[in-house]
Amino acid sequence: MDDALAREITDVVARLTGEAVTVRAARPLAGGASMETLALDLTVGDRDEALVLRRDMAVNMFHGALSRADEFALLDLAHRRGVPCPRPRYLSSPDAPRRWFLMDRRPGESVGRKVVRDPALASGRARLASDLGAALAKVHALPTVAVTLPRPRDGRSPALEAIAQTRESIAALGFTRPSWAYLLRWLEQRAPACEALSVVHGDFRVGNVLVTPAGLEAVIDWEFAHLGDRHEDLAWPTLRDWRFGNDAKSLGGVGELDEFIDAYRAAGGAEVDRGALAWWQVAGNVRWAVMCHAQAERHLSGRDPSVELASLGRKGAEVEWEALRLIDEEERR
Amino acid sequence: MSERGRTDVEGHPTAAELVEATRGHLVSKVIPTITDARLRFQTLVAAHVLEVVAREARRPEVAREALTAARRELFDGDDAALVAAIDAGGFDAPERSAALRAWLMAECELGLASWNPAFLASARGR
Numbered sequence: 001m002d003d004a005l006a007r008e009i010t011d012v013v014a015r016l017t018g019e020a021v022t023v024r025a026a027r028p029l030a031g032g033a034s035m036e037t038l039a040l041d042l043t044v045g046d047r048d049e050a051l052v053l054r055r056d057m058a059v060n061m062f063h064g065a066l067s068r069a070d071e072f073a074l075l076d077l078a079h080r081r082g083v084p085c086p087r088p089r090y091l092s093s094p095d096a097p098r099r100w101f102l103m104d105r106r107p108g109e110s111v112g113r114k115v116v117r118d119p120a121l122a123s124g125r126a127r128l129a130s131d132l133g134a135a136l137a138k139v140h141a142l143p144t145v146a147v148t149l150p151r152p153r154d155g156r157s158p159a160l161e162a163i164a165q166t167r168e169s170i171a172a173l174g175f176t177r178p179s180w181a182y183l184l185r186w187l188e189q190r191a192p193a194c195e196a197l198s199v200v201h202g203d204f205r206v207g208n209v210l211v212t213p214a215g216l217e218a219v220i221d222w223e224f225a226h227l228g229d230r231h232e233d234l235a236w237p238t239l240r241d242w243r244f245g246n247d248a249k250s251l252g253g254v255g256e257l258d259e260f261i262d263a264y265r266a267a268g269g270a271e272v273d274r275g276a277l278a279w280w281q282v283a284g285n286v287r288w289a290v291m292c293h294a295q296a297e298r299h300l301s302g303r304d305p306s307v308e309l310a311s312l313g314r315k316g317a318e319v320e321w322e323a324l325r326l327i328d329e330e331e332r333r
Numbered sequence: 334m335s336e337r338g339r340t341d342v343e344g345h346p347t348a349a350e351l352v353e354a355t356r357g358h359l360v361s362k363v364i365p366t367i368t369d370a371r372l373r374f375q376t377l378v379a380a381h382v383l384e385v386v387a388r389e390a391r392r393p394e395v396a397r398e399a400l401t402a403a404r405r406e407l408f409d410g411d412d413a414a415l416v417a418a419i420d421a422g423g424f425d426a427p428e429r430s431a432a433l434r435a436w437l438m439a440e441c442e443l444g445l446a447s448w449n450p451a452f453l454a455s456a457r458g459r
Contacts, residue, residue: 178412179437181419189425240456247455308378314385314448321441322456324434331431 001026001038009040009053013090013102019045026053030111034065034223036098039105051089055100064150064165065223068092068099074147074199074225075103083138084131085219108210108217112244115211116253123213129255131216132209132237133263139219140230140269142199151197151227158200158229159191162283169290173297179320183286186327192229192276200228205237206244206252234264234272235280240322241288241315278330285323292316349390356383389447400436400443407436 001023010021024041029052038053056068066074068091075088086103109115115125152161163184170176202224210217236242237252237260246253251260261272296313298304346354359380367373408415418424424433445452 176412176416178415178419178433179440181416182424182433182437185419185422185425186430306375307382308375311378311382311385314444317441317444317448318452318456321438321445321453324438324441325456327434328438331427 001040005055008092008096009042009090009100009102012092013042013044016090017044024048036100040102042102049089050105051102052086052105053100053102056098058098064226066149066225068101069094070148071222071225072101074149074222077142077146078139078219078222081138081142083142083219084135084216085222106210106218108212110207110210110220112205112207112242112253115206115209116244116246116249121211121213124211124215125254127215128206128211129249129251129259130263132204132252132255133260133265133269134267135209135216135219136201136204136230136233137264137267137269139201139204139233140198144197144199144227147199149199149225149227157191158194158197158227158232159187159279159283161228162232162280162287163187163191166283166287166290169287169294173290173294179324180286180290183282183289183320183323183327187279187283187286190279192231192273192279194229194231194276197227198230200226200230200233202226202228202233203236204233205239205242206254207242229276229280230270231273231276231280232284234261235277236284238281239284239288239319241319278326282323282326282330285319285326289316289319289323292319347390349387352383352387352390356380356387359383385447388450392443392447396443396446400439403436403439407432 006023006026010023013021020043022043024043026038026040029037029039034057036053036055036057038055040051040053042049042051054068054071072088072091075085078085079087086106088101088103090102092100109118109121115121115128152158153164156164166184170180201219201222203221204219208221209219238250238257240247243249243253249255251257264272292312292315295309296311296316299306299309359376364373364376364380367376408418410418419433424430442453
């Protein structure tokens, strides 16, 4: 971590707490491409604090993602309302060139491949589908008026907003594919209505949760939260790609859909419309397929040279195939 | 798979054999020496990409030709024209929709045979 950031952090935390602050250690955490993430050990007064820093990248590639200030406010609300998530602690000042916040560091594994396979997590895995269902019910119970979150534009339903966003991603790519045209038309003609907007996490799946041998520890990575249809969050963790190779378990490679839904309902979640769920499963795959090509485009455009990004374009075929297969299944029903 | 003695190719060894030699070099000589986790992962991805390219170079031409012929039977025109036809409702009727869907899946499957042959075996039926 550079000295300027260390100074900025000690200044802000000292001002917020009125105590002397030193940074004892910092190490980078494996995280998404959208945010700089560090594990940070501070001494604040006479206390040691184990924290995580989330900081904006110099260039923000994801339009519609929350600002750090809005993410901080949402985490604070979620934590106070009993959603298992890290408690946010300190927010950078508004004039910081790249905004950040610090939250409590919680134990557990987030890397999807490990969550699905690590023998040491077997006991946590066994209950993870139901833990996720119960946690999601609490997310969807959050009051929508208490936070500033993006909402569907121009009076659209969340389903039509999701289609509009996918079409915008395609327009930004500069090319389209017959499969995308087919999938989007299918979705458009069947877009479900949504009677009430909910707080939607927006990236709720294995890979974005901390897991210990005791089960779900915390839901993390809230930057894509928005107001929308709760079926979006219910469908997203069931996508084939989020099973991390363990196809035998349809919910995140760790459990079954019914365990997840039953726990969601038992924890106060509203009734699940299976038709809307299927629609959002197709929509989620379509969105992810387009995103795979957008990642490849980051390499091809020369903006962000990386063989990993380039290869993701080919992965798009897996996700497209899955969307088409789901439609096949729906049409035969 | 040995291609020794093949003459119907542009050079010897074949493109697939050269790519495989490069992949072998990465896997046996380079990757074991990488200690940086991020670089190691990126290089493993590069090795996988070479495997994909070798499989694609070996794919019989006839596989692509069959797909192209099936596409012509379904719709005579390029991708932009097909997209316009889909958007105009030309494939809304159930039989047309099912036929196009089957073709689109077959196209994905051709790509997957190179990219990730294990995917379809695991994904079918689940």
